[in-house]
Amino acid sequence: MDWKKEIVTLAYVKQALADLDVHDLWPHCLPEVAATTREIELAESQLGFALDEQYAGFLRHANGWNGFYQSVDLFGTKDLIGNEKMAVAQEMLNSVEEVVLSNCQIERNDLFPIAASSIDMDLFLMVKPTASKAGLVYWFAGSKIDHYPNFEEFFLAMVDYNREEFEDLKREAGLN
Template identity: 50%
Template sequence: MNWPEEIAILVFVKEELAKVDKKGWWSYHFPEVAASRTRLSELEKDLGCSLDPQYASFLLYADGWQGFYQTVDLFGCNELSGNKKMQQALELLRATEDGALEQAGITREDVIPIAATSCDKDIFLLAKPHTSIAGTVLWFAGEEIDRFENFDEFFLAMVDYNREEVFSLRGADDH
């Protein structure tokens, strides 16, 4: 994935979204400054497992993104290290019913939260390397909403979801 190009595309989409968001529904932020390879290595030691290569590659260009999609923050190293946002995400994961996780073919130990919102129950989970679905990103909001084959697919889908918000808000202006 060409991260500089893909990140620039999402920045452009978010700028367009900010222009049409007349009611100020969402907050708009640039992505965080890139993580270093050293920081990623330290994080992997702390986590006790390797990060998914696609996600790690993204973090080398943008170490997280507040307001990535609506009120969902995409986590960087600080969150993955266990800050307040990660604690809230882990609470969302604990609140997700066992049956919903079982139906998705995962356990809480199989995943790591990589994005979440603090004002609803949306959480995005990345399947750890030891699982049969390693690298898969799952979107939960009480139940499985969507599943992305890998981090790259997840990122591109979120760009599209942001574009849909632009079109939706533009349409609302027409009424």
């Protein structure tokens, strides 16, 4: 994937959203500066496994993104190592019902958070590389909302969700 192109596309969509968001519904941030090889290695060391190559590829271009989708922050290496965002995400993961996980045919220990909302129940989890469904990304918000075959598909879906948010705000503003 051409991460530079996709990141610029989302930044453009986020800017258009910010222009229409007169009520400041969501944060509209730019992505963080690219992670260094050392930062990625440190995160992998702390996690105890190598990051999925697609996710690591993103991190090499943007080391996380606050307000990635609505109030959801996409985690960078500092978040993966463990901070308040990760602590909250881990609590959210612990609250996901076993029946929900069993319906997804996945074990809690096979998942790690890659994004979470600071104010809602949205939690995005990736399957660890040691598990049978490695690289799969799940979206939970009380129950399973969706899943994506890999990080790239997850990212592209979130770009589309941001576009939909833009269209909704545009309609509300009577700009159609």
